[in-house]
Amino acid sequence: MALDIYKINPEFRDIMPQEIIDLEEKATWSVKMEKARGIKELPQSKELLEEHSLCAGCPEAAALRYVLSALPVPEETVIVNSTGCTSLMFPHIALHTVHSLFGNQNAVASGIKRVLEWRFPDKQKDVVVLAGDGATVDIGLDYTLQSFFRQEKITTICFDNEVYANTGGQESGMTAKGQVFKMAPTGKKFEKVPMWELAKTSGCHYSVNLTASAPKQVAKVVREAILIAREIGPTYINLYTPCILEIGLSANEGLGEMKDQDKGRFEFYKHVSPEAEAYLAKCKEEGLL
């Protein structure tokens, strides 16, 4: 059923915009693929993100492309979003996406995942939360952590740009100590929240901190996180997508900033629980990775 919903009614085919036709014909839907989907198809295939309305050179837009290219089964994936820069991109995603409130994304995702398991016990439907650091760690921290405690089978991806970018550059809990932003005119007084560690302590079976500097790495992590969430329990990815606008960089400097931070605040961190480790090994054998 799920892929069929992207098929165009033959009666309307001649009036369909090219990008809709491409979505049917050239997108890398998992059922059409012999191997796992990934970054390598990006140049030739139709992407699930039509365009984006973020700033030129925004690393978050690039990161979203990597994430979407790595979804194991996009035609059976629901994405739950929150308020922030990400909510400007969501309307352009070809999948089922939800935006409801600022901060409640893991609560909404919990309800969706449980009902999809109830309504479709014989199908695997993935629920992925994609939200910024304000949504995930500040206003929504309770709901993020509680979904981990409850062992909800969802993947949470935080686009950590270390600032409230969409509202004009205010300090967030993920801002580095000392950084001057709006609402912190003399510099932030406390340390960046180690959310990837909180995720581990709170029951995530997979928690990673990384930058979006290496597309293949991002795709690999996303894929592993979603597969583990299906079978084992909650997974968390903290992904640095700097706000070049708010830290005074040019459109072509985002990648350099991420590479710098690969050795800094976003030095690669990975926690995998023993059950998740065993499951990943099994996935490898079955060719899912």
Place this chain on the structure above:
Amino acid sequence: MSKRTDMTDTHNWSGQKLVSTDYMLFEAPRTKHFMTGSEVLKEAVKRCTVDASVSYPITPQSEAAHLIGELWAEGYVGVYFRGENEFGVMSEVAGCSMAGARTITTTSGPGTLRAMENFAMWSGTRAPMQLVLMARGINSPLTIQPDNLEVFYLLESGMMIWYAENVQELFDMSIAAFTVAEKPDVHVPIVTVVDGFFVSHTREAVELPDDDIAIEPYDPYASPLPPIDSEMPPGRFLRDPFVMKSNYISYAAHASWQFEIRSAVERSVPYAKHFLNGLVHVSGDEDAELAFVACGTASQQAKEAQRELTKLGIKSKVIKLRTIRPFPEAELLEALQGVKHAFVPEFNVVGWLANDVKAKLYGKCDTEIIGGPRVGGGMSMPAEAIIAEVMEKVNG
């Protein structure tokens, strides 16, 4: 645990025979029981083929929420868990409803206020879930007693609001509520209100149909918006990002959506009339010049006052509003014909119902609307208090 896929054309997943809401409410033979409001809500949910419920403890709705949990354990409800707080719960049930589930939850007083941001989102998402509100006072100072001030905060949330007077009405209304809320041309959330303790904890005689029948399941594919389940093409509105654009189209899109929610609530009127046997119930002397306009337990007390006034030779009638949203304007105007003075007794200190009645009827009838008596913080409203208010008016 039951599986939703165990459902057949004739029976739901727990083996109950599927029947129409008309049969359940109007035709099925009933037997007499003696139950509290919390217990009767369990009986209603049991007969409603409910997919999902999320709970959180707060007095006085906790028992009702436990009992729905028992139904889950017994296999009648598909998904059930305790959320982290009311804001979380109302988001969790929103997720359940968006994913295509018939969904119910319960809350009270401070819980309602904590969850507030969700309610406008529910109606904006056209999610047809049911919230059973067992009204209690709101802080500060701390109170757990019956007081319905919280309903005021919900009036313009875009949700339907029905008000049940007693245990029997709670049973019948909460079944009808799913059916009306899920009509494709309505499809907005519904709040079924009862006064906490007075109804939730009071044991009354109640007539119930057998529990081997249940109403037809919710069909998410008849929804005006596609359910979030990857089984329907994504809603077109999701692909047109007008949200952040400052132009006329974006303003108009938002405004027309808001108007549409209010229109959807109004479109529920014929369905509500049918299933509730009218949006207002009138009792007492038809030709009285004195009336009480009330909802919930206040109407019960007004009826008591009406009977006492009869003994004193004063004619009066009670107009009980069963729906607050949609506001039963036409029915109320009809019931007020010939009435000179209408009192609005309320279980809150602000008089939101009196204010609403005045606003809705302004310039449309000659009846003087008198807000009062009002009690709050859990005080009871004896008939004497109502009669005293009337006497003050009558004796000038």
